[in-house]
Amino acid sequence: MPDIAEKKQLKVLAPGKIAGLELRNRIIRAGCFEGMCPGGSPSDALTDHHREVAAGGTAMTTVAYCSVSFDGRAFGHEIWMREEIVPGLRKLTDAVHLEGAAVNIQLGHCGFFSNKHVIGGRPIGASRKFCTFRYAFAHEMTEEEINRVKEDFGKAAALAIKAGFDAVEIHSGHGYLLSQFLSPYTNLRQDSYGGSLENRMRFPASVIKHVRETVGPDFPILVKMNLSDGFKGGLELDEAVEVAKLYEAEGASALVLSGGFTAKTPFYMMRGRIPLKEWLQGPKSIVEKTGLRLFSGLFLQTYPFEEMFFLEESRKVRDAVSIPVVLIGGICSIDNMEKAMQEGFEFVELGRALIRDPDLVRRMERGDWEASNCDHCNRCVAEMENGGVWCVSKVKGQYQDKK
């Protein structure tokens, strides 16, 4: 194991900057839905979760998926942004700042896979499209709805600043609403928002521009976007490069490069085992459980885990833009992080490695963490619906049935 002096020279431990925000190192906790917001409001558990990540030395933690609108939610315990929760969020941002870290919040809208039982009506989407994840059709957004959601993104970003966040991360990947507009799979529109790439980018790009106008020139706006949707007929890498360039032009400060489509290829963004057994044990209606048993094959494809699984595709975007590019996906060792730095990525975002070891940065500094023991069993994913995310492997032992 390299000694402490050698560790201190690690590039990933050197300070970095996103727009006007100074960060103490290059390691950011990725947005991983915590499942800790009963009634759509932040809880003490959510604050403690992020305090622990901050105390563990990470430069910036990310409060995961926060809906900008009431009708953008997939779960009842998913946070949605409104004035009344600002004091609760302020408690969280204060707690993180006391530990010396910055705090980011991921803002998005689920679009066609919003849950009609949670939002009390039919979901909105880029087009009228059947969602295999919800077994329901969304309706095609009107121009008025497009403008309303754009405004919601701006209002949510303004409230995030009021609550003390240091950055926002706009969700334009993973098959969320902005990604549904970009993807030819979900965008079947015949108007100026559909068809050519230029048209499909119109709404998502207008959201980035509007958020930039709302937050001012120096506030950091990260955008999480897809390199590809992970299936034929979805967004592909060549188009993603154009999206990245336009986002930079409209005011993005940094890009987080991921992939996959929650309603179709949800494990493309994570890789590893599918925790179907544990999911079925969660709080679900008989209809949902039966649906999952019968139809999960339609959208639950397995992708073997590999380290740095988005590296190759991410290089293409890195070469096309001048703003910092954040590498994400299967980064689980110091070697992975240093390789990312050598390749010109300015930051890394880590999900499961930091769920397993929230203190891994402090341990790297002390020289007693080299690589994660996360076994990609993805039982943490099932826990989002069972009371809150935690590393099941660490406490209960490695997943046994995987061989």
Ligand SMILES: Cc1cc2nc3c(=O)[nH]c(=O)nc-3n(C[C@H](O)[C@H](O)[C@H](O)COP(=O)(O)O)c2cc1C
């Ligand atoms: C439990 C869990 C919840 C997640 N929730 C979100 C989310 O709310 N928003 C998001 O953009 N990505 C989410 N992700 C994906 C991660 O941000 C990340 O892109 C992915 O896990 C790959 O990074 P990793 O290999 O470091 O875990 C989640 C991942 C996990 C494991």
